[in-house]
Amino acid sequence: MAKKTNKHHIIPRSREDEILNPHTDQNIIILDRDIHEAYHRVFRNMTPQETLKEWLKMNITVISSQTRSDIIETISTERVLFYSSKVIKKL
Ligand SMILES: [Zn+2]
Numbered sequence: 001m002a003k004k005t006n007k008h009h010i011i012p013r014s015r016e017d018e019i020l021n022p023h024t025d026q027n028i029i030i031l032d033r034d035i036h037e038a039y040h041r042v043f044r045n046m047t048p049q050e051t052l053k054e055w056l057k058m059n060i061t062v063i064s065s066q067t068r069s070d071i072i073e074t075i076s077t078e079r080v081l082f083y084s085s086k087v088i089k090k091l
Pocket of ligand 1: 007008009036040
């Protein structure tokens, strides 16, 4: 019987760049396979910061203006401040 879970890289491995390091233990979680597949159907290989932006677009009509402002501020944060130092490459 096939396993029902598999590993998800929160920051996709394909999105590694000069700032983000997806090859850390903190970047990997175990997800139910069906949920994992559905997640990538919606958010493809977006980074968490991009995912939050997409999530806001999907939910904009029910979000309060204060929450919208808070999320927009968060989305606009520099990546080195948005992410944990555990996934930021040493500069
Ligand atoms: Zn994944």
